[in-house]
Amino acid sequence: MKKLVTLILASAAATLSVPAMAQFAKPEDAIKYRQSSLFVMQQNFARVAAMAAGRVPFDAKVAAESAEVAAYMSKLPWAAFGDGTDKGAPTKAKAEIWTDKAKFNEYAEKMQGDMNKLNAAAKTGNLDSIKAAVGAVGGSCKTCHDAFRS
Amino acid sequence: MKKLVTLILASAAATLSVPAMAQFAKPEDAIKYRQSSLFVMQQNFARVAAMAAGRVPFDAKVAAESAEVAAYMSKLPWAAFGDGTDKGAPTKAKAEIWTDKAKFNEYAEKMQGDMNKLNAAAKTGNLDSIKAAVGAVGGSCKTCHDAFRS
Numbered sequence: 001m002k003k004l005v006t007l008i009l010a011s012a013a014a015t016l017s018v019p020a021m022a023q024f025a026k027p028e029d030a031i032k033y034r035q036s037s038l039f040v041m042q043q044n045f046a047r048v049a050a051m052a053a054g055r056v057p058f059d060a061k062v063a064a065e066s067a068e069v070a071a072y073m074s075k076l077p078w079a080a081f082g083d084g085t086d087k088g089a090p091t092k093a094k095a096e097i098w099t100d101k102a103k104f105n106e107y108a109e110k111m112q113g114d115m116n117k118l119n120a121a122a123k124t125g126n127l128d129s130i131k132a133a134v135g136a137v138g139g140s141c142k143t144c145h146d147a148f149r150s
Numbered sequence: 151m152k153k154l155v156t157l158i159l160a161s162a163a164a165t166l167s168v169p170a171m172a173q174f175a176k177p178e179d180a181i182k183y184r185q186s187s188l189f190v191m192q193q194n195f196a197r198v199a200a201m202a203a204g205r206v207p208f209d210a211k212v213a214a215e216s217a218e219v220a221a222y223m224s225k226l227p228w229a230a231f232g233d234g235t236d237k238g239a240p241t242k243a244k245a246e247i248w249t250d251k252a253k254f255n256e257y258a259e260k261m262q263g264d265m266n267k268l269n270a271a272a273k274t275g276n277l278d279s280i281k282a283a284v285g286a287v288g289g290s291c292k293t294c295h296d297a298f299r300s
Contacts, residue, residue, distance in 0.1 A: 036187070037190050043174070
């Protein structure tokens with residue numbers, strides 16, 4: 001039963017994070033797509049992180065909007081890491097993304113989950129909750145970059 | 151009364167399309183942000199447009215997912231056209247964006263509205279409705295590019 005629940009949850013998570021739209025006309029389109037979506041995500045996350053760190057004044061409305069966009073964007077890059085997209089344009093993506101897909105997908109899921117928690121925290125407007133959630137996202141970004149980005 | 155309704159609708163549209171998060175650390179970040187969000191939008195729109203044109207087989211699920219992402223992305227670029235972001239990185243943005251903001255904003259709103267209609271059409275799964283909505287989006291893209299993109 002526990003195994004079945006795990007399978008169902010894993011299936012639901014895969015549905016959430018890997019849309020069916022995995023087709024790109026050219027590898028360079030896929031590379032640009034994942035870089036673009038990660039950049040939009042990062043810019044929104046960085047805005048909330050700067051508030052969490054006290055580098056800019058806390059604005060609950062901006063934090064909530066930015067966290068929501070970051071959480072949405074966190075779902076998009078993964079469809080653009082298909083086979084054959086390891087080259088074709090400048091990319092920092094390591095070969096390990098395609099040789100250790102299970103680990104890469106695990107890290108990608110972890111980050112999306114952490115980003116969803118940040119989105120939830122930002123909606124409450126509680127700065128301490130936001131700080132904790134920002135820390136978790138930062139950690140999952142770093143873990144994945146250390147392993148899969150050169 | 152009609153004027154009041156118009157004002158309220160215009161205000162709602164502005165709220166939808168121009169989030170408060172207009173701050174970027176550097177002009178080049180803003181330029182990259184609008185280019186990135188427009189690219190992610192375009193890739194998703196192009197996938198639906200290819201189906202509408204019969205260049206790829208119609209897949210209702212992929213069309214609906216792609217149109218939804220395109221509609222979401224259509225809201226994001228505009229916050230990154232702030233004053234002082236006309237240069238700082240390679241950009242095709244014409245000076246008229248900042249000298250004729252009313253017209254630029256009008257075109258931006260029009261495109262978002264058309265993209266929302268495409269999203270609604272794609273959810274129905276009706277290919278004829280999708281074709282009509284794709285045509286409208288294509289038209290609003292072209293109108294804005296002709297005026298404001300070099």
